[in-house]
Amino acid sequence: MRDIQLTSEPLDIQSCIDLVSSPGCGGINVFIGTVREETKGRKVVRLELEAYNAMAVKEMERIADDVLGKWPVHNVVIHHRTGVLNVGDIPVVIAVSGPHRDAAFEACRYAIDTLKHTVPIWKKEIFEDG
């Protein structure tokens, strides 16, 4: 199962976990991205996330399909935010479940690393010093 969402609403971590939970799975690996308060020494006030929506969804679907094809895992959820986010807010949640933990860890890592390279989403950081 895969579930991909690109939304301007706050992400719900528990619902991502619930989506990948299944009796055949012995482990769930979750990556939660959060907005950091500084970048290269400059204080961040907020982030603006812009997406090329249709293509971003397609690329996230591709990542989920890759994950399901490459690792013995059963379920993949990728939810990504758009719009204005404050420090501590959650831009991305990835949850992967499978019978065994090794594959779930690797697949989750692959998913977030690939997302950062291929999914057309851009962050604009608004700094305290302008």
Add this chain to the structure above:
Amino acid sequence: MTVTVIAFGIVKELFGGSSITMDIDSGDSVEQLRTRLEHRYPRLKAIASYLIAVNNEYATPEELIKATDEIAVIPPVSGG
């Protein structure tokens, strides 16, 4: 023929808006479109490794462009 090119991120600032129209020759490839774009917007060359997407897929340089294609310039992404 005339095509519309959509911009995101830093490219929007170069284009002065979220899209532009360009006249290209029928049968032009993605690489030829890139050359035309860089001729019109020389500052594009300064953007490291921007990509061009056609119909929501990353395009290869040799792919040919049709008038109905949705074309977008994709600067380095920074989601997640």
